[in-house]
Amino acid sequence: MVNWKTNERQAVTSVWASIDAAGHGQETLERLLHVYPWTRRYFGKFGDLSTFNAIRQNPHVRTHGAKVLGAIAECLNHMDNIRGHLAQLSILHSDTLHVDPANFNLLGKCLLIVLAKSVGAGFTPDVHAACHKLMVEIADGLSRQYH
Amino acid sequence: MTFTHEDEVHIGEACKLLTQIPHAGGEALARMFAAYPGTKSYFLKFGGFKASDDKVIQHGKKVVDALVQASQHLHDLEGQMHPLSVKHATELMVDPVNFEHLSHCIHVTIAAHHGEKYTAEMHRSLDKFLEKVSSVLVCLYR
Numbered sequence: 001m002v003n004w005k006t007n008e009r010q011a012v013t014s015v016w017a018s019i020d021a022a023g024h025g026q027e028t029l030e031r032l033l034h035v036y037p038w039t040r041r042y043f044g045k046f047g048d049l050s051t052f053n054a055i056r057q058n059p060h061v062r063t064h065g066a067k068v069l070g071a072i073a074e075c076l077n078h079m080d081n082i083r084g085h086l087a088q089l090s091i092l093h094s095d096t097l098h099v100d101p102a103n104f105n106l107l108g109k110c111l112l113i114v115l116a117k118s119v120g121a122g123f124t125p126d127v128h129a130a131c132h133k134l135m136v137e138i139a140d141g142l143s144r145q146y147h
Numbered sequence: 148m149t150f151t152h153e154d155e156v157h158i159g160e161a162c163k164l165l166t167q168i169p170h171a172g173g174e175a176l177a178r179m180f181a182a183y184p185g186t187k188s189y190f191l192k193f194g195g196f197k198a199s200d201d202k203v204i205q206h207g208k209k210v211v212d213a214l215v216q217a218s219q220h221l222h223d224l225e226g227q228m229h230p231l232s233v234k235h236a237t238e239l240m241v242d243p244v245n246f247e248h249l250s251h252c253i254h255v256t257i258a259a260h261h262g263e264k265y266t267a268e269m270h271r272s273l274d275k276f277l278e279k280v281s282s283v284l285v286c287l288y289r
Binding site for chain 1: 174180181182197255256258268
């Protein structure tokens, strides 16, 4: 079980209050698909993702990005049991989607960069570290049920 | 790994943004120490690990200066960085995974200061560059 210090909870809650699930979700997924192009293997049904312009114009990217950020936001309501909360999603990623767990870290990295862009100077090293910790916990929770 | 002409342009732009951030290197290091506390184990003599600590600022400047220099020799990174490769292999012996951590914190530093300008294209090209730099730094390890 992860231990959250008070300032870490506050930092994460404060950053998430300013999140726009659709816009930030879209940008996070755009960066994932463009910076780490091997991640496109999981999104064959999205259609054309071959160039950055194609990624930006693809409506599935925005929709899916919003879904992912929505799911992450929901984790904030279960911060003391992220693993338990993500168990079903972990089974889905393992048994149905067959996503290599390494990709959870890549998405986490892209999201942190989007958060830094959005928050700006307020994204101090300590706030960054708290959000990073959340990403690590989420990645861990999503990979827990793999077998 | 080869760098395209677009990569060269984007890497140049990203390094310019980096040099426009006061104590960018120190900030990237401070982010790394906060998010990946194990990295402090390489810097026990620093005393402090905040972005305002002198040793963090000094070392950060060294790192950014070396990156900017390297960015001007994209087609001969092994040659230009050879002395640093030797130093990391024989003296510093930093576990390779840590270069990835610092690289990520460099991206976050640029994004926090120049978010609107830090496009996905720049992010991708800089990530390629930092990945290559990291592999050159460990290329003499074994």
